[in-house]
Amino acid sequence: MxxxxxxxxxxxxxxxxxxxxxxxxxxxxxxxxxxxxxxxxxxxxxxxxxxxxxxxxxxxxxxxxxxxxxxxxxxxxxxxxxxxPSLLSEIENAPPVLTYQGNIGLAGKVNVAMVGARNASAAGCRMARQIAQELGDRGIVVTSGLARGIDAAAHQGGLAMGTIAVIAGGIDNIYPPEHAQLQAQIAEQGLLIAEMPPGTEPRARHFPYRNRIIAGISAGTVVVEAIPKSGSLITARQAGEAGREVMAIPGSPLDPRSRGCNQLIRDGATLVQDAGEIAELIAPLDHRVRSHASTQPQFEFVAEAGDGERKAIFELLSTNFAAIDELVRLSGMPSAQVQMVLLELELAGRLERGAGAKVRLTA
Incomplete structure (x- = not known):
């Protein structure tokens, strides 16, 4: 179009x-x-x-x-x-517009997200580079967030195939500064993607939004090294919520950088050790990527709500997140009508949306 x-x-x-x-x-x-x-x-x-x-x-x-x-x-x-990217369009909060530099055709290929610790070990970085290179040899694109450590190693390993880097700030912002050359290489040989407007300096609040793109564009996410409660685990969780494969490379329990991966495996992520295992796990999603068949969430609206309906929905909301499906059930109103009330509240700055189709009132 x-x-x-x-x-x-x-x-x-x-x-x-x-x-x-x-x-x-x-x-x-x-x-x-x-x-x-x-x-x-x-x-x-x-x-x-x-x-x-x-x-x-x-x-x-x-x-x-x-x-x-x-x-x-x-x-x-x-x-x-x-x-x-067809897979990215499937998630509920897919970015309506992206900015990019490089080969946009890479976004239509099967790719795997590879993320991990910024203060990664030498062994972890070596493994990330090797697996990324082997995935590239299999025609699989590696996507990451251009951060220090595992992200950078994954991009370096996947550069020959053409890696995808999703950055948290504007497309014209270089972050971290020491990755200026790598970012330029990716823009020339791979694909650089940003959701924020050009000129935007990356802030802490931007990184979870970047992570959802990394998870959403990929058939699966591999975590190489990560501490508990890290951004890498957020990316893995978002991949799971999107119905994608979540994989982790195990490590020594004595190394804090392995605890996040071991925790993921304990919680149900698939243990992987090489590119062949990763390629096998994501194979079922190949057809969805290659067919470019869009299954974007559809929104339909019925008659607009009146004051009584708005009041009923507002009374069900609080500053704690609530599932939209639960609001529909408790209110007895059509889903489309509930969505319209929530839209009005959001535009008024009174509603915040969270992951998993949940909403809450702003503080």
Missing amino acids: VLEAQDAFDRLRLIRSPNVGPVSYRQLIARFGSASKALEALPELSGRAGGRKFVAASVTDIENEMKRLAKAGASYLFIDDADY
Whole structure:
């Protein structure tokens, strides 16, 4: 699908507008049919839930963003584009738009995420490089987050095949600084992807969003070394929630960097030791990647809710996360009507979405 220039511009304005996230973006497009009509409706929708006067992203800001992206030699990839990764489009909060540099064709190949500790051991880095290279020899692309340690080793090993790096900041931001050469190599020989607008400096809150892309684009995730409660384990959890294969390389219980992997295996991840085992495990997902068959979540809306329905949903919410399915069951309202109320609350800045189709009121 090739978007008209104005439609692409409107879509950028919509996703860059306050309180519009990946889920609400899709809902708004489904409800109003186009980004331009959704932008017109935003002030009224947010007002229904008691939000402040809504101001969409400015035309000037989007124009400046597009100029900055062009200067960086990067391009936009919208969720409706043919080159958008089919597996990534399946997750509920798939990014409506990505920016990229390099060979976008790699996004349509079968790939495996490889993540791990930043302060990785020499043995762990050597193993990551070797497995990534062997996966590349099998035609499998390795995806990671361009962090220090295991990520960097995985990219280096997979560079000959063409590795994918998903970065937390803008596409024109180099992070960490010592990876400037590696990032340039990936942009030239592989594929560099970012969700944040160009010029964005990476912040701690950006990394979980980056991790969901790494997990979502991949047929499976391999954790090489990781401490408990690390970002690598978040990526593994997100892969499991997306129905992908979760794999881990075991290590000595005396090394803290192995405890996260051993914990994953104890909790049900598959123990792997080489590229052949990894390739065998992800084989069932090959056809879903190669067919480019999209199974994007669909959003449908019925008649809009009245004040009584809004009040009923609001009373069921708290600052603790609740599953949307549970809100539907307890309210007795149609799912589409509940979704509309939640959308209004989100646009008003009163609702936060979490993983696993859960929501809560903002503090």
